[in-house]
Amino acid sequence: MTEIPADFTxxxxxxxEPSTPPDMAARARGLTKIYGEGNTRVVALDHVDVGFEAGKxxxxxxxxxxxxxxxxxxxxxxxxxxxxxxxxxxxxxxSLSDKELTxxxxxxxxxxxxxxxxxxxxxxxxxxxxxxxxxGREADEQWASNVIGSLQLEDRLSHRPDELSGGQQQRVxxxxxxxxxxxxxxxxxxxxxxDSNSGHEVLRFLRRAVDEWKQTVVMVTHDPGAASYADVVVxxxxxxxxxxxxxxxxxxxxxxxxxxGG
Numbered sequence: 001m002t003e004i005p006a007d008f009t010x011x012x013x014x015x016x017e018p019s020t021p022p023d024m025a026a027r028a029r030g031l032t033k034i035y036g037e038g039n040t041r042v043v044a045l046d047h048v049d050v051g052f053e054a055g056k057x058x059x060x061x062x063x064x065x066x067x068x069x070x071x072x073x074x075x076x077x078x079x080x081x082x083x084x085x086x087x088x089x090x091x092x093x094x095s096l097s098d099k100e101l102t103x104x105x106x107x108x109x110x111x112x113x114x115x116x117x118x119x120x121x122x123x124x125x126x127x128x129x130x131x132x133x134x135x136g137r138e139a140d141e142q143w144a145s146n147v148i149g150s151l152q153l154e155d156r157l158s159h160r161p162d163e164l165s166g167g168q169q170q171r172v173x174x175x176x177x178x179x180x181x182x183x184x185x186x187x188x189x190x191x192x193x194x195d196s197n198s199g200h201e202v203l204r205f206l207r208r209a210v211d212e213w214k215q216t217v218v219m220v221t222h223d224p225g226a227a228s229y230a231d232v233v234v235x236x237x238x239x240x241x242x243x244x245x246x247x248x249x250x251x252x253x254x255x256x257x258x259x260x261g262g
Contacts, residue, residue: 022051022053022054023053023054023055024051024052024053024054025052025053025054025055025088025089025183025184025216026051026052026075026086026087026088026089026184026216026218027050027051027052027086027087028048028049028050028051028071028074028075028084028085028086028087029049029084029085029086029087030047030048030049030083030084030085031045031047031048031049031050031071031074031081031083031084031085031086032045032046032047032048032081032082032083032084033045033067033070033074033079033081033082033239034082043239044067044070044239045067045070045071045074045239046238046239046240047083047084047240048067048071048084048236048239048240048241049241050071050234050241052075052184052216052218053216053231053232054183054184054214054216055210055214055215055216056210056216056217056230056231056232057206057207057210057216057217057219057229057230057231057232058217058218058219058230058231058232058233058234059219059220059221059226059227059229059230059232059233059234059248060072060218060219060220060221060233060234060236061220061221061222061224061227061233061234061235061236061253061256061257062235062236062237062257062260063237063257063260063261064222066236066237066238066239066260067236067238067239068220068236069188069189069220070239071220071236072186072188072218072220073188074086075088075186075218076105076109076111076186077093077096077101077104077105077109078105081094088104088108088109088183088184089108089183091104103135106131106134106135106180107135107137107180108182108183108184109182109183109184109185109186110131110176110177110178110180110182110184110185110186111177111185111186111187111188112170112173112174112177112185112186112187112188112190113173113187113188113189113190114188114189114190114192114193115193116161116166116169116170116172116173116193117173118161118169118172118173118176119161120160120161120162121160122160123157123158123159123160124153124156124157124158124159124160124161124164124168124172125157125158127161127172127173127176128144128147128148128153128157128172128175128176128179129144129176129179130176131176131179131180132179132180135180137180139179140181143179143181144179147175147178147179148175150205150208151171151172151174151175151205152171153168153171153172153175156168156172165198166193166194166195166198167194167195167197167198167199167201167202170190170191170193170194170198170202171201171202171205173190174190174202174205174206178209178215183216184216184217184218185206185209185215185216185217185218186218186219187206187217187218187219187220188219188220189220189221189222190202190203190206190219190221191203191221191223191226192221192222199223199226203226203229204229206219206229207229210231224250224251224253224254224257225250227248227250227253228248228249228250228253230248231246231247232244232245232246232248233245233248233253233256235256235257235260237260237261242260243256
């Protein structure tokens with residue numbers, strides 16, 4: 001686990017190594033990401049070592065510019081790394097060709113973004129099934145029906161995105177992420193464009209997906225309330241991993257963010 005700096009004032013819950021290492025759905029080793037050169041050089045991630053446990057919901061938090069989204073994008077193969085390794089299961093992402101990386105994202109990963117990223121000309125049902133269609137795979141009808149029903153989308157399947165509310169669009173995006181039964185879902189500020197009620201609906205469903213379906217979710221958020229749905233919260237500051245909380249409350253997360261200067 002992360003070594004926490006001596007001058008860090010936040011809680012230090014859960015920093016001991018377990019006697020039996022947990023199963024990690026994704027890992028980073030010495031992950032470094034640098035943008036630009038010379039005067040424009042920015043170290044977004046600085047030798048980060050982190051693992052995301054299978055069957056858990058992990059939140060990534062930190063002040064603005066701490067590297068939260070960069071970490072998620074590098075872990076998901078959406079951005080290249082400057083140094084170090086990222087792995088999905090035992091697959092080393094940096095060793096994959098562009099074609100292999102595309103197949104990995106399509107077949108083994110699910111994505112939820114703040115902006116929904118739905119195709120405007122497709123119906124909700126077509127958007128949900130799109131990852132399977134692109135991969136030439138048949139849907140597991142029972143699984144798809146279970147996901148759609150759990151998200152209460154049965155009566156919205158024929159609607160296009162502009163006929164849906166923001167909360168409904170994000171529920172379609174969540175269904176799309178789950179329909180292929182991915183090994184891990186990466187969610188980047190999934191409630192950022194939603195009102196409070198719609199945001200909590202999405203978070204409750206992600207929590208249910210982990211608890212009932214043993215899904216693995218890694219979520220970037222700036223909201224302590226959203227982070228309180230997680231099993232574990234990891235904290236970044238200036239591109240470095242500086243602490244974590246297990247079974248967090250919103251107040252504990254807020255205290256930690258304040259300690260980080262967020």
